[in-house]
Amino acid sequence: MSKLKVMSAPSIRRLPSYLLVAREIQEEGQEYLSATYVANRLGFEPIQVRKDLAITGISGRPKKGYPVKELVATIEHFLRWDEEHRAIVVGAGNLGSALIGYSGFTTHGLRFVAAFDSNPAKAGQQIHGVPVLPMDELAGRVVDLKVSLALLTVPRDKAQDLTDRLVAAGITAIWNFTNCKVKAPDSVVVQNEDLSSGFAMLSVKRRLVEIG
């Protein structure tokens, strides 16, 4: 999986922001949305917005812009956010709890059906309505919970072992929030979410601003 090249990754990463703006405009009852408006709202160039949106297959109409309803539906369909994605959270600590409670995810079709934790005291509790199950039930529950996606929020030194167990249990997509680069078969999608990357960008931007 690590070798899979995703073309236009930065464009894909920007789509959720466009979707957010489009949904707001849709709620306001407007029919069309221009690339210039989106660009001004988000601080991008209009040409960038047009290029990014083109990867979804939508095209704007001259002088009018994008039909808002179609734009929302097209981005959602491109990202498969118009389907339900049943997911488990492995590691029910602060980060796991924060992700389960993150309100943005519900509009992306993400549905948390269970969390797993190695602390027996947590088993039986609920986090935002999602039941916490004992970690040793992980392998046995993936099939009956009908999940293929797992969010990994365990300590770094447990990351690879749990990845192996998730893969063996039939999980085909892992969203990895540990800063350990886990290994998985090519048939399993691993998305690494390294918070250090954001801090690296922030640090470099600060230096650029200070230099002027």
Added chain:
Amino acid sequence: MSKLKVMSAPSIRRLPSYLLVAREIQEEGQEYLSATYVANRLGFEPIQVRKDLAITGISGRPKKGYPVKELVATIEHFLRWDEEHRAIVVGAGNLGSALIGYSGFTTHGLRFVAAFDSNPAKAGQQIHGVPVLPMDELAGRVVDLKVSLALLTVPRDKAQDLTDRLVAAGITAIWNFTNCKVKAPDSVVVQNEDLSSGFAMLSVKRRLVEIG
């Protein structure tokens, strides 16, 4: 600030991973580290690793690779992770608590000196040793806490108001974990950390794998 273009942003985002590998190799007592080794460990191409590392100014030695000690110091210095960055967390919910407890940050010079929360019941408590202060003390405390960086982990509808208050109080860098695109003066660095972007990438990768 939104108009500031950071060249080679993807390269900068990968530097923390290289630093992690270099530190491990340094702990093992090895003197040199090759781009090929780093590439294999992280699933990149060696040419990519060399290009990325070149932005820090370091160059490898033929047949030997990069001197590990120098590599670690060079990346840390490039990212300013060899300095102390005093920071506050605004919003002491699950995500704020998770970020304060995230062990990776301590090695990046990030030092949390206080958290702020609008819930009076949280004031006076500690999160991983960091005191929680009442939100209405925010403006008055930024100077005496000697902080210029704030992590924003409040609900979306509070994001712009708190950004304005942080800027007025003298904060010059905001790491924004809400999915609201906040507006700030050009002199203030805003780094948006949108978890939806990662989920967009994951969704597209899954489709690519299923197509084959």
